[in-house]
Amino acid sequence: MTYDELPSSTEKTPRVEARSLRERVVSLEKQIRARSQVALAQGVLMGRYGLADPEEAFALMRAASQRANIKLHQIATALATTTAPAAGAPLWFPDRTRTAAPSLADLRAGTLDARNQGQVLTAALGRVLEMSGGDAGNAQLAEGGVLRMERHQGHPQAFTDYFAFVEDGTSCSRAAHVARQVTVRDIAVTDVFDEETRQVILESGSRACHSVPLSGPDGTVRGVISSHHARPVTGFARTQLVAFDQVRQVVGEWLQWYRSTVVLDALEDLHHSAVNRS
Numbered sequence: 001m002t003y004d005e006l007p008s009s010t011e012k013t014p015r016v017e018a019r020s021l022r023e024r025v026v027s028l029e030k031q032i033r034a035r036s037q038v039a040l041a042q043g044v045l046m047g048r049y050g051l052a053d054p055e056e057a058f059a060l061m062r063a064a065s066q067r068a069n070i071k072l073h074q075i076a077t078a079l080a081t082t083t084a085p086a087a088g089a090p091l092w093f094p095d096r097t098r099t100a101a102p103s104l105a106d107l108r109a110g111t112l113d114a115r116n117q118g119q120v121l122t123a124a125l126g127r128v129l130e131m132s133g134g135d136a137g138n139a140q141l142a143e144g145g146v147l148r149m150e151r152h153q154g155h156p157q158a159f160t161d162y163f164a165f166v167e168d169g170t171s172c173s174r175a176a177h178v179a180r181q182v183t184v185r186d187i188a189v190t191d192v193f194d195e196e197t198r199q200v201i202l203e204s205g206s207r208a209c210h211s212v213p214l215s216g217p218d219g220t221v222r223g224v225i226s227s228h229h230a231r232p233v234t235g236f237a238r239t240q241l242v243a244f245d246q247v248r249q250v251v252g253e254w255l256q257w258y259r260s261t262v263v264l265d266a267l268e269d270l271h272h273s274a275v276n277r278s
Contacts, residue, residue, distance in 0.1 A: 037144065041076035048084060049274040060273055068266035070117060075270065077143050078263050085271055092271040093264055101261070102253045106246055114254065115262050121151045124214075124251045125225055129153065131243050132210055132236070134227030138163070140172060141223040141255070147172055155228070159204040162197075169194055172224040175211035179221050181244055182211045186232040201228075208233040212244045216256035223255060 038058070045057035061079070065072045085092035101114035109123035121139045129137045136154030140147035147166040152159075166173050171192060175182040184190050185208055187201050201209075206228035214223040225247065236244075 037073055037080065038076045041079040044079050045274065049277075051274075060270060060277075064266050064270035064273065067269060068262060069115065070262060070266055073143070073148075074263060075266055078259075078267055079270075081144075082264075082267060090272075090275065092268050096260075096264065098261065099257065102250070102257055104250060104254060106250045114258070117258060117262075118151065120251070120254060120258075124247060125151050125153060127247055128212060128225045128227050128244065131240055131247075132227040133229070134210070135230045136204070136206065136228040137226055138172075138228075139223065139225045140166065142176065142221060147176060147224060150223075156204050159200060159206075162200045169197055171209050172211045172226050175213045175224050175226075176221045179213050179215055179219070181213070181241060181248075183233070183235060184209050185235065188232075204228075205230055207231050210236065210244075212248055214248055214252040214255055216249075216252035216254075218256060220256070222252060222259070225251070 038061070039054075041061060042054040042057040045051055045060060046054065051057050051060075061075045062072060065075045068075075104112045104114060104120060104123070107120075107123045107127050109126065112123055113119055121141075125137050125139045128134070134154075136152070138149055138152040138155060138160070140149050142148075145167070149160060149164050149166075163170070168177075169192070171182045171184045174192065184192060187193065187198060187207055187209065193201065208229040208231065209226050210229075210233070211224050211226040213221045214225065215221045
């Protein structure tokens with residue numbers, strides 16, 4: 001178990017102007033990202049199954065996502081990134097080995113439904129905030145080369161909109177990249193953020209943050225959970241870092257199971273509906 005503390009700078013941050021313009025641009029970028037993956041998946045479905053139009057493809061995805069209780073964008077991303085079924089095959093994954101869901105007892109949230117992503121991520125975020133003493137926090141999942149925010153607590157909307165998708169230049173992106181915990185002791189004087197990003201974070205009431213990557217047995221980082229603190233922090237005790245690492249393992253293993261079980265179940269269901277549509 002290792003972690004990084006990002007270096008500080010003595011340079012202070014000027015106030016970023018035109019906040020309303022920034023917020024409109026961020027909102028537009030969020031919509032474009034969200035819709036582009038769905039549009040790509042619609043095209044995949046139309047070509048693969050000979051669907052008449054994008055609306056039919058969208059209806060198939062939406063129905064499959066509702067039956068599986070997973071988000072539409074997850075179905076879309078999985079469609080775009082998973083090897084296609086064999087031509088004419090009745091099953092997409094005929095040789096798939098199914099495994100039992102891993103234990104989530106270490107999250108100390110009582111009985112959790114392992115097939116309910118929102119429930120598990122909420123519990124994991126709550127556990128990290130409890131251990132860190134954070135005032136706010138968020139859980140992000142890796143999707144298409146970026147981190148997409150899935151759960152948050154205590155953040156204003158300006159923060160959650162701005163960080164709806166993260167590629168780089170933040171503690172969470174660094175934690176995902178290096179597969180280690182990352183601590184930013186004082187956001188106001190660290191070099192990791194550009195000035196606009198720094199200002200958004202400071203305006204949200206956050207002065208420090210700690211990011212925990214979520215990786216399972218295969219070592220793949222599938223997400224990040226971050227705690228945010230209203231005051232600068234001096235760091236975390238080794239016992240806390242070890243406890244955060246336990247969350248990394250538990251949630252990372254669960255995410256690996258979830259994507260190989262719940263998401264593939266949804267794709268199999270979608271394939272069945274597309275092949276047997278009337």
